């Protein structure tokens with residue numbers, strides 16, 4: 001049996017950090033060897049520092065690990081980072097400088113021209129940007145990012161139809177779960193029986209990151225996909241799962257059958273390579289008139305599939321539909337894990 005690669009989690013006590021621990025518990029290639037968080041948690045046993053919010057028990061070996069200070073000293077060569085953007089902007093380069101591969105969830109470096117923003121099913125070729133990073137040239141370290149949680153679920157649904165029909169215009173309105181705001185996140189008194197029509201910087205991130213992921217690698221940079229897009233982002237009292245209502249116009253005419261066929265037949269590199277976290281079907285289509293719903297459908301494909309439904313003609317653009325995805329799995333830790341699995345297969349960790 002091959003020895004597992006040691007990995008570290010930066011921001012290990014947060015919502016995404018906990019999800020990493022859960023998803024890595026039985027991972028065939030990686031094992032958690034190092035955990036770090038803020039000074040509030042450093043030097044404590046993880047089990048004491050964390051307020052464990054996952055529905056599976058905290059693995060005992062992880063509970064007993066000591067939380068390290070958030071610096072590269074003693075850290076492994078593969079780091080899953082789940083830090084707020086302001087902190088990530090400063091800390092992630094320190095790890096890359098020290099020779100670590102940083103697989104990041106934060107927005108800090110997503111739009112940097114040399115940093116890939118990747119969904120392995122959609123734009124695996126963008127990983128080539130790594131070779132232009134100064135960190136890579138000097139120490140072997142690098143930074144790879146996954147997108148904002150709403151953008152990932154959306155782009156998974158858009159990629160198959162963009163490839164076939166070309167998107168001309170896109171309107172999306174989100175209903176985003178509270179776990180997307182981290183822990184403890186939005187105060188319960190603000191969100192219970194309520195909808196908050198504002199999530200700081202979220203609309204801007206969705207609009208630009210969607211176009212980077214669907215963009216084209218030209219030489220040493222990504223040319224953003226050319227289409228008009230507007231996003232409205234709302235926080236709703238749902239625990240996990242971002243639901244999005246989408247209206248779309250295509251450059252080429254598409255029928256409902258062709259759109260559904262593009263979604264359900266969509267397979268890509270992670271499925272071909274049988275990566276451990278690759279869902280068999282990245283995009284599902286549910287024909288029931290009132291689905292997808294977060295309560296019933298958020299875990300489909302082990303939380304790694306986007307579920308579309310309610311495809312129907314749109315009075316304003318061509319078509320409209322609903323898409324649901326798991327924000328802390330496909331939208332965060334699972335996304336980073338799939339990126340790392342692809343990086344391993346492509347030889348970036350040797």
Ligand SMILES: NC(=O)c1ccc[n+]([C@@H]2O[C@H](COP(=O)([O-])OP(=O)(O)OC[C@H]3O[C@@H](n4cnc5c(N)ncnc54)[C@H](OP(=O)(O)O)[C@@H]3O)[C@@H](O)[C@H]2O)c1
Nearest residue numbers: 011013014015016037038041070082083106180182183332
């Ligand atoms: N939640 C989602 O659905 C989601 C989805 C996609 C992307 N993201 C992104 O992922 C990142 C983490 O999100 P989250 O939801 O997990 O946030 P969170 O629950 O607030 O967790 C933040 C983590 O960062 C640590 N931290 C805070 N200040 C630090 C410092 N100065 N130095 C080192 N570590 C520090 C915290 O440690 P302590 O416990 O010690 O304070 C905690 O482990 C954010 O950039 C977020 O935008 C989140």
